[in-house]
Amino acid sequence: MSTSLSPARAARAPAKRSALGTLSDWLPRLVLAPSIAVSLFFVYGFMIWTFVLSLTNSRMLPSYDFVGFAQYAQLMANDRWWVAASNLVVFGGLFVGICLVLGAGLAILLDQRIRQEGSLRTIYLYPMALSFIVTGVVWKWLLNPSLGLQAMVRGWGFESFTFDWLVNPDMAVYTLVIAAVWQASGFVMALFLAGLRGIDDSIIKAAQLDGASLPRIYARVVMPCLRPVVFSAVMILSHIAIKSFDLVVALTGGGPGYASDLPATFMYTHAFTRAQIGLGSASAMLMLGGVLAILIPYLYSELRSRRHG
Amino acid sequence: MDNVIRRRTPGARLARAALYAVLIVAALFYLLPLVIMLLTSIKPLDEIGAGTLLALPQHPTLAPWITAWGEACTGMRCEGVGGYFWNSFAIVIPAVAISTVVGALNGYALTKWRFRGSELVFALMLFGCFIPFQVVLLPMAQTLGWLGLSSSRAGLVLVHVVFGIAFTTLFFRNFYVAVPSELVSAAKLDGAGFFRIFWRILLPVSAPIIVVSVIWQFTQIWNDFLFGVAFSAHDTQPVTVALNNLVNTSTGVKEYNVNMAAAMIAALPTLVVYVLAGKYFVRGLTAGSVKG
Numbered sequence: 001m002s003t004s005l006s007p008a009r010a011a012r013a014p015a016k017r018s019a020l021g022t023l024s025d026w027l028p029r030l031v032l033a034p035s036i037a038v039s040l041f042f043v044y045g046f047m048i049w050t051f052v053l054s055l056t057n058s059r060m061l062p063s064y065d066f067v068g069f070a071q072y073a074q075l076m077a078n079d080r081w082w083v084a085a086s087n088l089v090v091f092g093g094l095f096v097g098i099c100l101v102l103g104a105g106l107a108i109l110l111d112q113r114i115r116q117e118g119s120l121r122t123i124y125l126y127p128m129a130l131s132f133i134v135t136g137v138v139w140k141w142l143l144n145p146s147l148g149l150q151a152m153v154r155g156w157g158f159e160s161f162t163f164d165w166l167v168n169p170d171m172a173v174y175t176l177v178i179a180a181v182w183q184a185s186g187f188v189m190a191l192f193l194a195g196l197r198g199i200d201d202s203i204i205k206a207a208q209l210d211g212a213s214l215p216r217i218y219a220r221v222v223m224p225c226l227r228p229v230v231f232s233a234v235m236i237l238s239h240i241a242i243k244s245f246d247l248v249v250a251l252t253g254g255g256p257g258y259a260s261d262l263p264a265t266f267m268y269t270h271a272f273t274r275a276q277i278g279l280g281s282a283s284a285m286l287m288l289g290g291v292l293a294i295l296i297p298y299l300y301s302e303l304r305s306r307r308h309g
Numbered sequence: 310m311d312n313v314i315r316r317r318t319p320g321a322r323l324a325r326a327a328l329y330a331v332l333i334v335a336a337l338f339y340l341l342p343l344v345i346m347l348l349t350s351i352k353p354l355d356e357i358g359a360g361t362l363l364a365l366p367q368h369p370t371l372a373p374w375i376t377a378w379g380e381a382c383t384g385m386r387c388e389g390v391g392g393y394f395w396n397s398f399a400i401v402i403p404a405v406a407i408s409t410v411v412g413a414l415n416g417y418a419l420t421k422w423r424f425r426g427s428e429l430v431f432a433l434m435l436f437g438c439f440i441p442f443q444v445v446l447l448p449m450a451q452t453l454g455w456l457g458l459s460s461s462r463a464g465l466v467l468v469h470v471v472f473g474i475a476f477t478t479l480f481f482r483n484f485y486v487a488v489p490s491e492l493v494s495a496a497k498l499d500g501a502g503f504f505r506i507f508w509r510i511l512l513p514v515s516a517p518i519i520v521v522s523v524i525w526q527f528t529q530i531w532n533d534f535l536f537g538v539a540f541s542a543h544d545t546q547p548v549t550v551a552l553n554n555l556v557n558t559s560t561g562v563k564e565y566n567v568n569m570a571a572a573m574i575a576a577l578p579t580l581v582v583y584v585l586a587g588k589y590f591v592r593g594l595t596a597g598s599v600k601g
Contacts, residue, residue: 027503028422031414035474036430042445042452042471043437049448062451109332122587123336126343129583129590131532133549134576137556138342141349141565142362152361186339190591243441246534250553264535267443272539277447284443295439 047288054281062277071282081283084261087173088290091262092241094177095184099237100230102181103188108218110189111196121193124186132183136250139179140166169259172252176244176260179251184240188233195229196222235298242290263287350374350570357565373566377574381567383554386543390571393551397531397578400462400547404469405526411470412477412522413515417507419478420485421493431482437475445472446539453540460542468540469530476529477522484518485511520589528579528590548575 057067075081106124110117127135142148143166150163165171199222207217245264252260254269261269263283271280345362350373352366379389415434419427449468450459458464488511496506537547546554552575556568583590 028418029424031418031503032430035411035415035434035478038471038474039434039437042449043440043475046445046448047440050444053447062447106332106335109328112328114329114332120332120336122584123339125587125591126580126583127339129528129579130576131534131549131579133532133534133553134572137552137568137572138346140556141569142342142345147357147565148362152363155361182339182342239439245443246549249534249538250556253557264441264443268446268535268539271447281447284441284446287441288444291439291441 050281050284053277054285056278058277058281060275060277067278071278072286074279075282075286078279080258080261081263081266083258084263084266087260088241088262091173091176091180091244092238094174095180095241096234096237098177098181099185099188100233102185103233104192104223104226104230106185106189107192107196108222110193121190124189126186127183128187130183132244132246133250135179135183136247139175139182140251143175143178166252167256169256172256172260176247176251176262180240180244180247183247184237188237191229191233192226195226199225231298231301235294238294239291242287242294263290346569346572349566350377350573352566354562354564354566373564373570374574376564377555377567377570381555381564381571382558383546383551384543384558390548390551390555390574392544393546393548394574396462396545396551397547397549400465400469401527401530404466404473404530405523407466408470408473408477408526409519409522411474412479413481413512413519414507415474415478416481416483416485417511418503419482420488421490421506421511422503431478434475434478437472438479442472442535446535450539460540460545462545464540465536465545465547468536469526469533473526473529476525480518480522480525481515484515488514517589517592520586521592524582524586524589527582531579551575 052064053062054071055066055068056063057065057070110120114120143163145151145162145164145167150161153161153163165175203221203225204217207221212220243264244262245268248254248260248262248265254261254265264287267280267283267287269280270276270283348363348366349357351369351371352360353368353370353372356364356367377389378391378394380387381389383390383393419431453459453464453467456464456467458467492510493506496510501509531547532549533547534549534553537550538553541547541550552571555571
């Protein structure tokens, strides 16, 4: 550009107030208005609405007979809810932990000037493009004891090999972990790899010159730089874990019995198929509480770091 | 770039070989389920019971794909997943188009026409990305009923647009923030209006972020199951719901090859998008998650 504008000149411009000028002042707000209205109604309004429903004794249809926090009390006394909630802790913890270790590990290995890095990266990441329903259907087939992995290994001659987690009430929740890790760990790898590529080479070279070994450099120099990546990954993965619904439906159906229920499936089952709208709403509110408990510290640190630089 | 001289001692070579071995084993872990899905989908049923997962098909056949597409039972009906596949497209295309256009305009207004409270507006909308959708299901069902959109494709389009614009606005806002504002200020001085500036200055540089937004929305909406299962009827179901019904419909013998073919059909559109535009797919996934 040949002409450069000083901010002062740009600021003086809107002085001429014609009807057209006022319209163009308001146009951005008019453009945003529908989205704001939609978000106020469909996000915030609906959250309040669900909260109101959770205070009623709605069953098949929403009713507005208020019963205070009775639905929450009932939820706290509900064995199935506790199974779902503790499954979420087990599933979420293992899913996030394994994805982080696997993702960071693969990213570090891929960062060693690997031939065919591009193709490997593509292979590691493609499951993320699939629907959790597809993932669930595939792993249900692989983990099927009579025809899947167990049958295959037995066919190789290991007759006593047992891998029946899918139909074992104590282990079913771990099959969710396997499938979810398969789907999402490549994504964590991509996050870490992007982070690694962003680190200044000179820091690593300086450490190399000081005679530090490669594992030591990664542990002491590189990983501390990647703290924001770890933070984002934990945030996104725990979010996926709390929302996990489709995977449970497709892989275990919440079973055997309700052994592998998660809060998301608990809510859906009660609100839509068991005519317990009040109880379902209460469980949805607790899920929201769980998300906020993760989100608020994240947003807080995000805003703070932006303000400082 | 790397000018450190590497000495290739036998130990280093061994470590290098181990490194590749680990990477290849990992690649197998990610690839095998897809390979097995594909192999199973072209085996006749009798080979599935007799052989193992990795056995190559003796008599490869496309019959399971044909059954999955047009004949397999999904619940009460036996018309395959073909119709539902097109349903998904009928839902995805308008939803992606509308949410991308709205997101672009929002992002533009929020960055190039800042006003008091515009940051608050952004924060307000951003929150929509994070809520667990269970919290909106019941009110949504009732609202769709009031609007006369219960169990319709239009209703699902509306739902996906409403909860998609938070993401698309985020993408476009973060992209436009980095576009220099001088040009926009100059155009404002010359009297160019809101839409004219968008059309002439912002849109021509927006190709990458439009691709990111379209791909993100496409995969999200195509892969959606929760809204699909909650707000659709027999004839408006998306393919993910139909696939789940197909797999769980038990009439006599379980046709695993048909299940796998149906899963492949449901997976193909997003896989194709990923293979063609993987770079943009990654960018969408990491947008807003890695600062920089």
